[in-house]
Amino acid sequence: MxxxxxxxxxxxxxxxxxxxxxxxxxxxxxxxxxxxxxxxxxxxxxxxxxxxxxxxxxxxxxxxxxxxxxxxxxxxxxxxxxxxxxxxxxxxxxxxxxxxxxxxxxxxxxxxxxxxxxxxxxxxxxxxxxxxxxxxxxxxxxxxxxxxxxxxxxxxxxxxxxxxxxxxxxxxxxxxxxxxxxxxxxxxxxxxxxxxxxxxxxxxxxxxxxxxxxxxxxxxxxxxxxxxxxxxxxxxxxxxxxxxxxxxxxxxxxxxxxxxxxxxxxxxxxxxxxxxxxxxxxxxxxxxxxxxxxxxxxxxxxxxxxxxxxxxxxxxxRYNRSGIELEKNGFMLIVGEQGGKTGEGLALKPAFMVVELRENSPAQQAGVKIGDVVLSVNDKASSEFTLQEITHKFYGDNGKKMRLVLDRDGQIIKMAFRLKSFFKE
Known part of the structure; x- marks a missing residue:
């Protein structure tokens, strides 16, 4: 679903x-x-x-x-x-x-x-x-x-x-x-x-x-x-x-x-x-x-x-339990990523940027900021997902742990938080 x-x-x-x-x-x-x-x-x-x-x-x-x-x-x-x-x-x-x-x-x-x-x-x-x-x-x-x-x-x-x-x-x-x-x-x-x-x-x-x-x-x-x-x-x-x-x-x-x-x-x-x-x-x-x-x-x-x-x-x-809203914002140059291992060759992949962040959401409280580019989700490179597939993960079960690697103006940052439902579901 x-x-x-x-x-x-x-x-x-x-x-x-x-x-x-x-x-x-x-x-x-x-x-x-x-x-x-x-x-x-x-x-x-x-x-x-x-x-x-x-x-x-x-x-x-x-x-x-x-x-x-x-x-x-x-x-x-x-x-x-x-x-x-x-x-x-x-x-x-x-x-x-x-x-x-x-x-x-x-x-x-x-x-x-x-x-x-x-x-x-x-x-x-x-x-x-x-x-x-x-x-x-x-x-x-x-x-x-x-x-x-x-x-x-x-x-x-x-x-x-x-x-x-x-x-x-x-x-x-x-x-x-x-x-x-x-x-x-x-x-x-x-x-x-x-x-x-x-x-x-x-x-x-x-x-x-x-x-x-x-x-x-x-x-x-x-x-x-x-x-x-x-x-x-x-x-x-x-x-x-x-x-x-x-x-x-x-x-x-x-x-x-x-x-x-x-x-x-x-x-x-x-x-x-x-x-x-x-x-x-x-x-x-x-x-x-x-x-x-x-x-x-x-x-x-x-x-x-x-x-x-x-x-x-x-x-x-369900609602988005992370508070993050993404959009496709340009492209990233991926160097030889094949199944998580470094190989040869270059590829252009969509870059997914945080464009909306709900106030007091789990992601905001963990330190995620608007403008961050998502590099990986739960140890899997974002280049392996479509925009919809990444977004789908933010609708996961209450309490599920999310591990993100972000690019913030060239600085690589690791974040972790748990999805939290605002409602009793």
């Missing part, structure tokens, strides 16, 4: 009139399977834009495709730049400048659109590669969901598109069928949270682009406040800057026939979510750490969502 730490939420607004676009087209009744990568609970999908193979996040929380991190690809993409616009999203920063481009060719497996509108952002705040460990060039959502039934098989990591008229859900005793509601092209569902002795109905955005479990917007009048211990933490990057808030647990979260006990929850700071709170009846989001526990059929045309348990369903809800 794996647990992740990157939280990505992007919401789009643009001033002025947006013209209707041509639809995505599927010539057959349904598409073949399109494999994806599941990284930090988010879906990384292959998408061709104007004939160039790119990697996109599949995000139900975004209306129009956003393209970024294309500095070396822009000439190949041959996008038609038109007018400048401003985008707004989560975070406390200002609007982000973007370019609107029309007439682009998008292809996802056998689904394609020859007249797709997109937005190009050059601001490096949308470079997710350091936190995910793989190149990400864009985000796509509503436009590929609106005309199809989209099967998302988290268990086997593929999606498939169906024409609505040819889709008929199969009978299933262990499945749930839920109603979808829409606001500004974003899907919402109804659930229930148990906080203390209260059972509170909630309306939540379905956010496949977020890797947390639940976000709840604090509201004293509804009882949506932490009733268990919490710690303040970095929650993720939004389009308009970083998002911080409180991490805690709730007694239970119920979605249709399914109930998750002692689930993770985050309460983002009000200043970071002022834009999204304009939808007055929204109470938060349900994201990848819960969604991935199901295989889904997402039916926008009929406003339905079908859920079936998969192999992730019973994963426990």
């Amino acid at each position: 794996k647990f992740w730490f990157v939280y990505i939420f992007v919401f789009l607004s643009a001033g002025g009139h947006i013209q209707a676009q041509d639809d995505f087209v599927l010539n057959a009744n349904h598409s073949r399977k399109i494999p994806f990568k599941l990284i930090n609970n988010v879906i990384v999908l292959p998408v061709e834009v104007n004939g160039v193979a790119l990697s996109f996040l599949l995000d139900t929380g975004v209306s129009k495709p956003i393209v970024f991190n294309i500095l070396n690809l822009e000439d190949s993409l041959q996008v038609k730049k038109s007018e400048k616009i401003l985008l707004r999203g989560l975070g406390e920063g200002d609007h982000v400048e973007a370019l609107r481009s029309r007439g682009n060719v998008f292809k996802i497996g056998e689904v394609f659109n020859i007249n797709q509108e997109l937005f190009i952002v050059h601001n490096q705040i949308l470079n997710f590669e350091p936190r995910l460990g793989v190149p990400i060039h864009g985000i796509i959502g509503y436009d590929v969901f609106r005309d199809f039934v989209v099967q998302i098989n988290y268990g086997k990591k593929y999606i498939r598109f169906y024409k609505p008229e040819s889709f008929e859900p199969k009978p299933c005793n262990r499945c749930a069928e839920l109603d979808l509601e829409f606001y500004r092209n974003k899907p919402y569902l109804r659930g229930e949270v148990a906080i203390g002795s209260q059972k509170i109905p909630v309306k939540l955005l379905i956010d496949t682009g977020g890797s947390d479990a639940l976000w709840l917007f604090e509201d004293d009048s509804l009882g949506l406040v932490p009733d268990q211990p919490y710690f303040k933490d970095f929650l993720g990057h939004g389009l308009s800057g970083s998002v911080y808030g409180k991490r805690s647990k709730i007694a239970a979260f119920t979605l249709g026939e399914f109930t998750f006990h002692h689930a993770n929850v985050s309460f983002p700071e009000a200043s970071s979510i002022s834009y999204v709170r304009e939808h007055k009846t929204r109470n938060g989001s349900v994201a990848g750490h819960i969604l991935k526990r199901f295989n889904l059929y997402v039916d926008y045309p009929r406003k339905r969502l079908y859920l079936k348990k998969n192999r992730y369903y019973n994963e426990p809800f």
Whole structure:
């Protein structure tokens, strides 16, 4: 089982009139399977834009495709730049400048659109590669969901598109069928949270682009406040800057026939979510750490969502017990490391740097500092891990000893601490 730490939420607004676009087209009744990568609970999908193979996040929380991190690809993409616009999203920063481009060719497996509108952002705040460990060039959502039934098989990591008229859900005793509601092209569902002795109905955005479990917007009048211990933490990057808030647990979260006990929850700071709170009846989001526990059929045309348990369903809800957040930051030159022995040859390997450090966490108390580069974890060179594999170790059992070797401005430092759960688990 794996647990992740990157939280990505992007919401789009643009001033002025947006013209209707041509639809995505599927010539057959349904598409073949399109494999994806599941990284930090988010879906990384292959998408061709104007004939160039790119990697996109599949995000139900975004209306129009956003393209970024294309500095070396822009000439190949041959996008038609038109007018400048401003985008707004989560975070406390200002609007982000973007370019609107029309007439682009998008292809996802056998689904394609020859007249797709997109937005190009050059601001490096949308470079997710350091936190995910793989190149990400864009985000796509509503436009590929609106005309199809989209099967998302988290268990086997593929999606498939169906024409609505040819889709008929199969009978299933262990499945749930839920109603979808829409606001500004974003899907919402109804659930229930148990906080203390209260059972509170909630309306939540379905956010496949977020890797947390639940976000709840604090509201004293509804009882949506932490009733268990919490710690303040970095929650993720939004389009308009970083998002911080409180991490805690709730007694239970119920979605249709399914109930998750002692689930993770985050309460983002009000200043970071002022834009999204304009939808007055929204109470938060349900994201990848819960969604991935199901295989889904997402039916926008009929406003339905079908859920079936998969192999992730019973994963426990844990937090990072070290307090360290890493990102890929450049490369290290490795001299002849083969199985821990010195050999011949040189190799460039990713360098993993500490970029966030939770206050009073085991790592901070041991002396770890932001900017430290991790050279080894429990006597194994960091060059032998992916970013996700190292992060997974920080979600280990309560009391597990962690031994790190760090590079701090050229000085080699050894650290040791034990993972500690903030909650009774």
